Every structure is written in structure tokens, then in C-alpha cells.
Amino acid sequence: MRTKTVFDMDNTLIPNKYYADAVDEFVLQMQRIFNGEKTAEEISDLQREIDRKKLLISGFKEDRFALSMVSTYEALCTMMNKPVKEEIKRISYNIGMSVFDEEAWKKNDLLPGVQETLEFLLSKGHELYLLTEGVEKWQKRKIEVTSLRKWFNNEKNNYLCVEGGKNAAHLLQLVNNEVAKSSYVGDKKTRDVSLAVDAGVLPIYIPENDPRDNKFFGENKDDPLDATAIELRSIIELKHRYEEVFQK
Numbered sequence: 003m004r005t006k007t008v009f010d011m012d013n014t015l016i017p018n019k020y021y022a023d024a025v026d027e028f029v030l031q032m033q034r035i036f037n038g039e040k041t042a043e044e045i046s047d048l049q050r051e052i053d054r055k056k057l058l059i060s061g062f063k064e065d066r067f068a069l070s071m072v073s074t075y076e077a078l079c080t081m082m083n084k085p086v087k088e089e090i091k092r093i094s095y096n097i098g099m100s101v102f103d104e105e106a107w108k109k110n111d112l113l114p115g116v117q118e119t120l121e122f123l124l125s126k127g128h129e130l131y132l133l134t135e136g137v138e139k140w141q142k143r144k145i146e147v148t149s150l151r152k153w154f155n156n157e158k159n160n161y162l163c164v165e166g167g168k169n170a171a172h173l174l175q176l177v178n179n180e181v182a183k184s185s186y187v188g189d190k191k192t193r194d195v196s197l198a199v200d201a202g203v204l205p206i207y208i209p210e211n212d213p214r215d216n217k218f219f220g221e222n223k224d225d226p227l228d229a230t231a232i233e234l235r236s237i238i239e240l241k242h243r244y245e246e247v248f249q250k
């Protein structure tokens with residue numbers, strides 16, 4: 003039985019629509035400012051392209067996303083031969099930084115079924131771990147301000163927040179190389195399943211259904227799933243299909 007269970011955090015245990023919502027808000031503002039001269043898709047495509055470039059160059063830096071909005075605004079001004087206004091740069095930056103709103107994290111808390119599933123796994127003697135990537139300070143804060151702190155905390159030393167991007171070595175470190183006993187649960191083929199496959203750990207894939215989030219990660223739900231992976235519709239299936247999933 004696989005009793006070491008590692009979870010991805012965003013959109014696996016807690017909802018993270020904040021980035022996609024911020025892009026929607028930014029696009030609305032840009033369309034208003036430029037009188038609809040560019041379509042919503044053109045603006046969001048440009049912002050995503052700029053943001054991904056910044057991510058490649060500097061990793062998960064705190065205001066990378068906010069700066070991508072400022073750069074997108076500046077690029078739109080250049081394209082349309084309009085002057086850059088400091089006030090609009092500030093508005094764009096603030097929309098980007100709104101993703102770090104602790105009050106919103108507290109309010110949204112866990113995804114449906116998470117609490118019941120984690121408690122059930124503990125009752126079955128599982129060791130629970132969490133592996134996430136992003137700005138370390140804020141990823142840790144998300145654990146502290148949501149109910150996640152109940153299961154993942156400093157005392158248990160059972161989580162890892164990786165700023166430079168998570169990989170198989172981080173997963174192996176968490177489970178102390180006990181691959182045959184371990185599984186990794188996540189919502190992306192590109193970030194979670196691939197990492198588990200690299201580590202030789204059972205990948206459990208619970209797809210995120212928000213196309214905006216998947217687009218950012220270059221995630222295509224139609225791409226083939228690794229043959230070793232188990233796909234579930236919802237996290238509660240870890241409980242309802244317990245024997246079948248963890249005996250694999």
C-alpha cells in the first residue's frame with residue numbers, strides 16, 4: 003500500500019483563480035483605456051507571453067506577474083503610438099499584486115472534498131506531504147492562513163515551497179526516496195504528473211478545469227496522460243476508490 007501521499011497545493015488543495023481573475027481585470031482596463039482597439043484575446047495573449055518570458059528569466063519573483071502587466075501596458079502604448087502614463091502603470095501593477103490577497107485566500111480556503119479526504123487518509127495511517135512552487139514567502143503564507151496549516155506545518159516539517167520550480171529531486175527528498183510507498187497528487191500533466199514520473203512515484207492526476215489557468219501553464223488536457231498515472235475527477239475519489247488507487 004502506498005502510504006506516503008504528496009500533494010500539489012494550488013488548484014489541488016486550495017483554489018487559485020487569482021491570477022486568471024487578475025488577467026481578466028487587467029484586460030478590461032486595457033480595453034477601456036485603448037477604446038477597444040485590441041481584442042481581449044490579443045491583450046491576454048500578449049500579457050501571457052510577456053509573463054512567461056519573465057518567468058523563464060527570473061523565476062517566481064514576487065512582483066513578476068505585476069510587472070508583466072506594466073510591460074504589457076507599455077507594449078500596447080508603443081504599438082498604438084500612445085504616451086505611457088504613470089498612473090496607468092500603477093493601476094496595472096496593483097491589479098497584478100492583487101493575487102497576494104490574504105483575505106481572499108482565507109475566504110476561499112479549501113477545495114470541496116479536501117478536508118474529508120485528508121482526514122480519511124490520516125485515519126488510514128498515511129503520511130501527508132505538500133510540494134508547491136511559487137514565491138516561497140507567499141506559498142508559506144497560504145499554508146498559514148488557510149486550513150492547510152492543520153495538516154502541513156513546521157512542527158511536522160512535511161512541506162516544501164520551492165521558489166526556483168519544483169522537480170523530481172524535491173519530491174524524492176520529501177518522501178525520503180521511498181518511491182514504492184509514494185504517490186503525488188496534482189492538477190497539471192506538465193508540472194505534476196511529469197515530475198512524479200521522473201521521480202518514479204505514482205502520479206495521481208486530478209485535472210483543473212479552468213482553461214485560463216491551463217493556458218498559462220501550456221497545459222493541454224487533450225495531451226496523452228502517462229500510462230502509469232491514475233486520473234480522478236475529484237479529490238474525494240482518493241477516499242471512494244481508496245483500495246484501487248493506493249494498491250497500484
Ligand SMILES: [Mg+2]
Binds near residue numbers: 012013014188
Ligand atoms: Mg496546481
